[in-house]
Amino acid sequence: MKYVILLGDGMADEPVGELAGKTPLQAAATPNMDYLAANGVIGTVRTVPEGLPPGSDVANLSVMGYDPCKYYTGRSPLEAVSMGVDLGENDVAFRCNLVTLSDNGIYEEKTMIDYSSDEISTLEAKELIEDIDKRLSNDFIHFYPGISYRHLLVWKGGPVSSDLTPPHDISGRFITEYLPKGDGYETLIYLMKESNKILPEHPVNLRRKKEKGLRPATSIWLWGQGKKPALPKFIDKYGLTGSVISAVDLIKGIGICAGLKVVEVEGATGNIHTNFRGKALAALEELSKGKDFVYIHVEAPDEAGHRGELSNKVKAIEEVDKMLAELLNGLSQFKDYRIMLLPDHPTPMSIRTHSSSPVPFVIYTSGINTNNKIKSYNEEAAEQSDLIFSTGHELMDYFIRRK
Incomplete structure (x- = not known):
């Protein structure tokens, strides 16, 4: 089994007046995300434990399967690594x-x-x-x-x-x-x-x-x-070799601490002008070379949210959807694969910073068509599901170990 996580940093949001009351995820054209929702399992996850700041450091530790209450020592030490x-x-x-x-x-x-x-x-x-x-x-x-x-x-x-x-x-x-x-x-x-x-x-x-x-x-x-962090190795936790693909030092640092290979992609910038397709192709190459797991982080939606650039946030989400199409096409070469799509936290346009609200996730496993009654991927659709993770780091266990 091959495993891929595609994380759109800050994709989740709240209804926006300029989008006729839709969130950027609802307003964006996302046929591939919607395909995952219709044929996979969808739910919500709280990635930021109560009492911790809603930063990408805390949230990505959770998504990667590490309890921030136990392992979080601050953002900058991860970037230093x-x-x-x-x-x-x-x-x-x-x-x-x-x-x-x-x-x-x-x-x-x-x-x-x-x-x-x-x-x-x-x-x-x-x-x-x-x-x-x-x-x-x-x-x-x-x-x-x-x-x-x-x-x-x-x-x-x-x-x-x-x-x-x-x-x-x-x-x-x-x-x-x-x-x-x-x-x-x-x-x-x-x-x-x-x-x-x-x-x-x-x-x-x-x-x-x-x-x-x-x-x-x-x-x-x-x-x-x-101060300097210490994380258990990902391979020791899950028995999987893996790689991380990101343009920002924070995510690379988490990956290094977890014993994952950091893959550099030419043209990866951390903003709307990043090499979206190159990241997807790099992930497929890592899997083809024998890696079991790849964590792909895309910063662009979060940057657009911080800068108050609504059109760029919608565009960034649509680019993530195109990445998903590239991944699904390339993953077809493998007999078994599983992919999860989610944000790490919301970055609402109304406040231009992070919030700790739950985020929507969707998991698709090859060869399994769930014929889900929920046919789209967004915040409102995910809230219709009774699949809820109130402890964020437990989602990785579910993603990798579920039958």
């Missing part, structure tokens, strides 16, 4: 976004204009973060460049109980009440304010504004702290 940054026992990693803040007033009174600095390119961001590291690092604090706006700060002996807010949660808001609080807040705020003195007039940002008409990266924003 993917970036090849070896964390010591006392090291604390922080996600370091390059963001665009308003240019008015003192730092504390600025507004979060863009959590991604217009999705700054990786090459531009690398130059900025390396310059920040030269100017602001010391014996205990160092910065590491990542992909696009997503980077890393490692603080030797740093605090893990700081009260920090993801920048995508505060788009368009004054940052005043969302600045770091708790342990280490003075150092974190100092670094953020100092970066705001360095970045606005950096040559990279001047070129972005004058030559490209793009938003500059005017500050770093620190959040998502934690």
Whole structure:
């Protein structure tokens, strides 16, 4: 049996007025998702345990079969693993976004204009973060460049109980009440304010504004702290070899910690311009080479939700549906296969950030036609099912071990 999970990050949503009261999943053209619903089993799953933040880190741990209440140590340590940054026992990693803040007033009174600095390119961001590291690092604090706006700060002996807010949660808001609080807040705020003195007039940002008409990266924003994680290997849990395909370090890091092979796909970006088809083809190649399981993560719907881009969210969902068509066609070469489609969490357009509400999932097994009374895949359809997982990490057991 071959197993595939296709995860559309943040696909789930709420009814949207501009879509005549439909959710993006309901409004999108998704014939292949609907085929799975009509011929498989559909239900809902709560991927975010009560008391934990509704981030992709928590939710994807759940989907991959790991109880976040037991294994979650923070987002950034998982990204550090993917970036090849070896964390010591006392090291604390922080996600370091390059963001665009308003240019008015003192730092504390600025507004979060863009959590991604217009999705700054990786090459531009690398130059900025390396310059920040030269100017602001010391014996205990160092910065590491990542992909696009997503980077890393490692603080030797740093605090893990700081009260920090993801920048995508505060788009368009004054940052005043969302600045770091708790342990280490003075150092974190100092670094953020100092970066705001360095970045606005950096040559990279001047070129972005004058030559490209793009938003500059005017500050770093620190959040998502934690220490080095330790996960049981996926093969030890389920007896399956596997691979993970994603454009973002978070998912790659979870995969590495789980002992899965990370597959790089040319043109995979983490946004609407990603190589959707290339990811599907890469998954099929991994299975053809002998892997039992592939986890495909698509960031584009979530990014569109955070940016308030409704048409792009619908388009991203339709691209995921095309990926599904490619997968179903390619999987036909195998005698037995099973595929599951789901989001990790909702990213409602109304709030432009994550929620912890349950999400719809659908599982299809080759050779089995359930003739399901539910004929479409979306939030409302899944709620009609009595198949409910209130503990998210148990869904993987059901997916792999069900008869």
